[in-house]
Amino acid sequence: MALMRAIIIDDEPNNIDNLRELLTRYCPAVSVAGHAGNADAGIELILKTRPELVFLDIQMPGKNGFDLLKSLSSYDFEVIFVTGFEQYGIQAIRFSAIDYLLKPIDPQELQQAVQRAEGKIAEKKQNAQLQNLMHLLMESRQKSEHRIALSSARETRFVKTSDIIRCVAENNYTAFFLRGGEKLLVSKPMFEYDETLTGYGFLRCHHSHLVNKLYIKSLLKEDSGYLLLEDGAKIPVSRMKKDAVRLALQNGL
Numbered sequence: 001m002a003l004m005r006a007i008i009i010d011d012e013p014n015n016i017d018n019l020r021e022l023l024t025r026y027c028p029a030v031s032v033a034g035h036a037g038n039a040d041a042g043i044e045l046i047l048k049t050r051p052e053l054v055f056l057d058i059q060m061p062g063k064n065g066f067d068l069l070k071s072l073s074s075y076d077f078e079v080i081f082v083t084g085f086e087q088y089g090i091q092a093i094r095f096s097a098i099d100y101l102l103k104p105i106d107p108q109e110l111q112q113a114v115q116r117a118e119g120k121i122a123e124k125k126q127n128a129q130l131q132n133l134m135h136l137l138m139e140s141r142q143k144s145e146h147r148i149a150l151s152s153a154r155e156t157r158f159v160k161t162s163d164i165i166r167c168v169a170e171n172n173y174t175a176f177f178l179r180g181g182e183k184l185l186v187s188k189p190m191f192e193y194d195e196t197l198t199g200y201g202f203l204r205c206h207h208s209h210l211v212n213k214l215y216i217k218s219l220l221k222e223d224s225g226y227l228l229l230e231d232g233a234k235i236p237v238s239r240m241k242k243d244a245v246r247l248a249l250q251n252g253l
Contacts, residue, residue, distance in 0.1 A: 002153070003029060003030065003031035004029055004030050004031065004052050004053055004114075004117075004118055004121065005031055005033050005049065005050075005051050005052050005053070005154060006023070006030050006031065006032050006033065006051055006052065006053040006054065006055065007032065007033055007034050007035060007036070007042075007045050007046065007049055007051045007053075007054055007055070008020065008032060008034075008035040008036075008055045009035070009036045009037075009038075009039070009041075009042035009045070009054065009055065009056050009057060009060075009065070009068070010035070010037070010055070010057035010060070010082065011037050011038055011057060011060040011061060012057075013037070015057070015082070015103065016035045016037075018104075018105070019055060019082070019105060020032055020035075022105060022107055022110055023110070023114075025107070026107045026110060026111050027110065027111060027114045029114070029118065030053065030114060033049045033051060034048075034049055038060055038061065038062060038063070039060060039062065039063035039064065039065070039067055039068040039071070040062075040063065042054075042056070042068050043068060043071055043072065046072070046077070050076075050077075050154070050155065051077050052077055052078065052121050052155075053077060053078050053079075053080065053114075053117050053121070054077050054078070054079050054080070055080050055082055056068065056069075056079055056080070056081055056082065057081075057082050057083065058081055058082070058083040058085075058100075059083060059084070059085060065081060078117040078120050078121055079098060079099075080098075080099045080100065080101060080113050080114070080117060081093055081098065081099070081100035081101070082100070082101050082103065082105070083100060083101075083102060083103065084102070084103040099113040099116060099117065100113075101113060125156055146160070146161055146200070147159055147160050147161070148161055148164075148193075148196070148197075150176060150184055150186045151186060151187060151188070152184060152185055152186055152187060153185075153187060157184060159176070159178065159184075161197065161200040161212075162200075162212075162214065163178050163179045164176055164177070164178060164197070164202075164212055165177045165178065165179060165211075165212055165215045165229060165230075165231060165233075166209065166210060166211045166212060166215070166229065166233065166235065167190055167193060167197070167202075167209070167210040167211075168190075168208060168209055168210075169189065169190040169207070169208040169209075170185070172187075172188075172189050173185055173186060173187055173188070173189070174186045174188060174189060174190040174192075174193060177231075177233070181231075190208070190210060193210065194210060197210060197212075200212075201213045201214060203216075203245060203248055204241065205227055205235060205236070205237045205238070205241050205245050206235065206236050206237060206238045206241060207238060209235050209236065211227055211229065211235055213248070213249075215229045215230045215231065216228075216229060216230075216249070217229055217230050219237075219245070219246070219249060220234070223236075225237035225242055225245065225246075227245075
């Protein structure tokens, strides 16, 4: 089971340490990716770590927890508010059906809040996967707009096939090289993507390499050959694949 990536935003170091200890002891499915001591640092941490769950102190010097949330343009994470004051914004939180914990934190209430957050996160992932399936089933949708679900240790990303430059086998993992220079390591072997991506203009030129023909610049005639890509990558062509690669290129990139 994948760990739920979380961060803690609280201006009291003792509160951060206490919550970390409680999570380690009572919520082993939660992995704390970092903490911040104020709202501005919390915003940076959210953008950097892309957490699934945020433990957010409400009352902090300067900007409070609500101010932090107002500063964000989107919310792709669940929030569990943490506060030492029963009256501080609790009515609005209750009305919005969002979880909150009162300090000192009760371990059982922490477990229940984390379980509810875990269920919401799982539901959102399932909804995103279902939505992607619906997009794929819409025949009128352009193939270049189709997205593929890529599951890493941290997340499931939905990536347009046209944004994938190439794939490289790395033991039982597959490295996806995307437009913009990003590399995404996916926890599945490359053969699971071979047949699917071939239908989207990808070319298997080597047992360890799968290349999007959109990004092939030229075929270099060294040894059995190399594919030079638009991003400067030089991809080997195996002797067994040489004729098939040349035929595919002759039929148009």
